[in-house]
Amino acid sequence: MLSVNIVAENPDNPVLWEISHAEVYTNSKTIKIYQILQKIEKRECDLELIFWYQESIFDVITKLIYSKIITALQQGTSKPGEIVKSIQKCIELPTDVTDSFTSQTYDTDEINKPIKKITDLRDSITNIILETDNSTENQNVSKFNEFTKYINSNTYDLDCVLFRSLNFYA
Numbered sequence: 001m002l003s004v005n006i007v008a009e010n011p012d013n014p015v016l017w018e019i020s021h022a023e024v025y026t027n028s029k030t031i032k033i034y035q036i037l038q039k040i041e042k043r044e045c046d047l048e049l050i051f052w053y054q055e056s057i058f059d060v061i062t063k064l065i066y067s068k069i070i071t072a073l074q075q076g077t078s079k080p081g082e083i084v085k086s087i088q089k090c091i092e093l094p095t096d097v098t099d100s101f102t103s104q105t106y107d108t109d110e111i112n113k114p115i116k117k118i119t120d121l122r123d124s125i126t127n128i129i130l131e132t133d134n135s136t137e138n139q140n141v142s143k144f145n146e147f148t149k150y151i152n153s154n155t156y157d158l159d160c161v162l163f164r165s166l167n168f169y170a
Contacts, residue, residue, distance in 0.1 A: 006154050007037045007057070014142040015150040022060040023129040030129060033060060059128050061151060062091050066122035067130065072144040073115050080114070086148040094121070 007020050023030040036053045039045045065087055072078040078086075080101035084093065100114045142150070 006061075006151075007034050013150070015147050018064055018131065018142060018147075019057070019060055021131040022064070023131075024056045024060075025127050025129060033057065056128070059125050060130075063122055063125045063128045063130060064147065065091055065151070066118050066125075068142075068144040068147050069118050070115055070122070073111050073118075078144055080111070083144070086145065086152070093118075 006016065008016050020032065020034040022033050024033065024036065033053075033056060036049070036056065040050055040053060069083055069087070072083060073080065084098050084101050087093070094117065097114045097117050100110065
């Protein structure tokens with residue numbers, strides 16, 4: 001329920017580090033995801049914080065996936081069709097984006113349209129600040145395939161978070 005497998009204070013895994021060190025903006029201040037989990041584990045919170053934490057985890061992962069898709073497309077490290085297949089378990093891209101990925105040829109204009117759409121989607125998640133947005137040269141950042149492989153291997157935790165978040169707000 002708390003996604004403790006994908007949040008850790010000092011993880012050696014770059015995927016865990018990226019998720020754990022993302023910050024959630026609230027009431028004119030920010031708090032790192034791992035710090036929220038620490039408060040929950042110490043029982044220094046109420047039930048509302050637990051649900052807010054779960055929603056925040058999902059927002060962090062979604063924003064990170066969008067960022068990694070953009071980077072993979074810009075650098076040409078992943079083919080658009082491979083991207084769509086690898087994220088199906090994590091998030092659902094809008095139809096107009098996935099439709100643009102079905103083309104067999106990808107010129108610059110064809111790639112720039114979905115990049116723009118995905119950038120807009122990423123930027124619409126305003127409550128999350130990623131450490132990697134201001135990444136330093138020394139920071140070890142996961143690649144798109146590494147990130148989605150790890151996230152997909154923890155699908156049960158993510159499904160639980162999403163399910164509980166949706167039920168809370170229903």
